[in-house]
Amino acid sequence: MRVYVDEDVCQGHTLCFMTAPEVFGLRDEDGHGFVKLTDFTPAQLDDARRAQLTCPEQAIVIEE
Amino acid sequence: MWEAGFGEEASATFVAGYTSQTKGDTVGEKIVVEFDQHSKEYTEHGMQIAAEIRSKCPVTWVENYGGHWLVTALDEASAFYKRPDLFSAVKDVTDPEGPWQGIQIPNSSPFVQSGFLEMDPPNQLEYRRILNAHLSPAAVIKWEPLIREFTNACINDVIADGRADFVEEIVNIVPAILTLAMIGLPLKDWEVYCEPAHAGIYTPPESPDRPRVDQMSMDMMANLVGAIAAARESSRPGMLQALIEAEVGGQALTDTDIMFVLFLVVGGGFDTTTALTSNAWRWLAENPSERTRLAGGDSGLWDTATEEFLRFFTPAQGDARTVTQDCEVAGYEFKQYDRILISFAIPNRDPKYFEDPDTIHLDRFPNRHAAFGLGNHRCIGSNLARMQFKGIMQECLKRIPEYEIDYDGLERYETIGVINGNKTMPFTFPAGAPTGPGLEETIVKWQKILDDEAAATA
Numbered sequence: 001m002r003v004y005v006d007e008d009v010c011q012g013h014t015l016c017f018m019t020a021p022e023v024f025g026l027r028d029e030d031g032h033g034f035v036k037l038t039d040f041t042p043a044q045l046d047d048a049r050r051a052q053l054t055c056p057e058q059a060i061v062i063e064e
Numbered sequence: 065m066w067e068a069g070f071g072e073e074a075s076a077t078f079v080a081g082y083t084s085q086t087k088g089d090t091v092g093e094k095i096v097v098e099f100d101q102h103s104k105e106y107t108e109h110g111m112q113i114a115a116e117i118r119s120k121c122p123v124t125w126v127e128n129y130g131g132h133w134l135v136t137a138l139d140e141a142s143a144f145y146k147r148p149d150l151f152s153a154v155k156d157v158t159d160p161e162g163p164w165q166g167i168q169i170p171n172s173s174p175f176v177q178s179g180f181l182e183m184d185p186p187n188q189l190e191y192r193r194i195l196n197a198h199l200s201p202a203a204v205i206k207w208e209p210l211i212r213e214f215t216n217a218c219i220n221d222v223i224a225d226g227r228a229d230f231v232e233e234i235v236n237i238v239p240a241i242l243t244l245a246m247i248g249l250p251l252k253d254w255e256v257y258c259e260p261a262h263a264g265i266y267t268p269p270e271s272p273d274r275p276r277v278d279q280m281s282m283d284m285m286a287n288l289v290g291a292i293a294a295a296r297e298s299s300r301p302g303m304l305q306a307l308i309e310a311e312v313g314g315q316a317l318t319d320t321d322i323m324f325v326l327f328l329v330v331g332g333g334f335d336t337t338t339a340l341t342s343n344a345w346r347w348l349a350e351n352p353s354e355r356t357r358l359a360g361g362d363s364g365l366w367d368t369a370t371e372e373f374l375r376f377f378t379p380a381q382g383d384a385r386t387v388t389q390d391c392e393v394a395g396y397e398f399k400q401y402d403r404i405l406i407s408f409a410i411p412n413r414d415p416k417y418f419e420d421p422d423t424i425h426l427d428r429f430p431n432r433h434a435a436f437g438l439g440n441h442r443c444i445g446s447n448l449a450r451m452q453f454k455g456i457m458q459e460c461l462k463r464i465p466e467y468e469i470d471y472d473g474l475e476r477y478e479t480i481g482v483i484n485g486n487k488t489m490p491f492t493f494p495a496g497a498p499t500g501p502g503l504e505e506t507i508v509k510w511q512k513i514l515d516d517e518a519a520a521t522a
Contacts, residue, residue: 009146011438011439011440011442012442012446013436013442013446014201014446014447015371015431015432017201018367019429026200026201026202027200028200028202028203029193029196029197029200030192030193030196030200031196031199031200031201031202031447050429050430053430053432054429054430054431054432055432056142056432056433056434056436056438057142057146057438057439057442058142058432
């Protein structure tokens with residue numbers, strides 16, 4: 001299981017953080033998203049999937 | 065109100081059989097449609113016209129303004145905006161007749177580049193880095209008190225009248241003052257920038273008012289030239305100082321480089337938020353139960369509602385690109401120097417991604433709208449825009465929970481092809497009492513706060 005934000009695709013829309021603040025953080029310098037966690041509870045994984053759905057750039061990758 | 069009033073006249077005209085065009089592995093027709101984003105028809109029922117066009121083909125050809133492609137679906141808009149190497153934003157102000165016509169169709173200001181919005185990587189990304197430090201989510205939080213205080217100051221000036229113009233007396237003012245504060249310009253100068261920043265967008269080139277608007281733009285430019293010269297001599301924190309100290313491609317920026325960026329910041333900072341807030345204010349007047357729901361809503365509802373207003377009203381309706389080389393992308397073939405209008409507003413109604421797309425659902429989720437653009441040009445001020453929208457709307461709804469729009473005085477932009485804005489929006493409400501100082505006094509107060517801050521960091 002791996003969840004990450006593809007840095008080449010992310011443009012800093014910040015919707016991942018708005019949707020799942022426990023899972024995603026935003027870099028101070030440009031607001032681009034990153035994944036804060038390495039281990040996920042089922043609820044956190046659900047949140048990550050919801051964030052993936054709402055990402056305008058489709059930058060969130062979830063490898064099961 | 066927005067959904068109503070479209071009938072037979074709203075249908076799009078299709079002129080098939082123009083030339084062959086490849087879609088996937090089938091050779092079809094390049095579908096030619098009649099479409100004009102600057103027309104009255106577009107203002108009144110552009111989304112219905114566009115839906116019909118999209119249902120035929122997501123990428124069509126339009127003959128007007130010298131001929132250009134029109135993109136109406138989210139998949140294609142996303143695919144094209146992610147290829148700045150093939151779809152260039154560049155405007156070459158040294159060659160106004162050349163192929164590099166920038167992000168507007170038609171190119172109505174061939175001698176003024178909209179800063180790095182009309183550049184490609186890598187320079188565009190270097191410029192972004194300079195301003196990111198001022199516009200990141202972490203950086204914008206410090207401006208929230210200013211936004212709320214100035215919103216209340218504007219309300220204090222009008223609340224006893226029971227009548228005001230939402231655009232001219234509130235949402236033209238707050239974003240203007242915020243933008244000047246962030247650049248590092250005197251707040252009292254907001255009026256020098258305010259009218260040209262809006263009128264420059266909504267006044268068509270052939271309008272009799274255009275010479276007056278152009279003169280105001282010249283005054284604004286003269287003001288900026290003076291401000292840049294002054295800022296080179298002194299030092300106060302803000303975007304202007306950051307631009308003076310920065311290098312792009314290993315070179316310091318010239319006054320012209322800086323002026324073009326400030327034009328972009330003023331345009332992006334003033335007009336878009338005004339458009340979003342005024343359209344939302346009107347919708348909330350027409351949907352009183354949703355108004356009550358939002359006014360009492362938690363931060364989660366405000367988050368989704370903000371995204372939904374952005375999707376539905378899409379302040380910046382779309383940008384153009386120039387094709388850099390013959391290419392095939394997402395199954396469509398393009399020729400070098402083709403112009404292409406890639407809408408944000410129309411893909412934001414794409415039924416593939418938005419259920420019931422022509423209705424506002426304040427709790428819509430997911431909502432992967434393109435209102436801030438897609439790809440490397442994503443609106444650099446998006447974090448500020450969201451915070452400002454919420455700040456202004458929350459303070460206004462708190463002070464004026466009941467109101468009605470005066471439709472006789474309501475004027476939308478003459479063209480909404482660039483910005484979906486309102487020129488005036490009078491509204492009436494039960495008169496109340498001011499709770500604090502008005503605009504003039506608040507400008508003096510905040511100027512002192514900012515001056516003291518500048519002195520402390522000098």
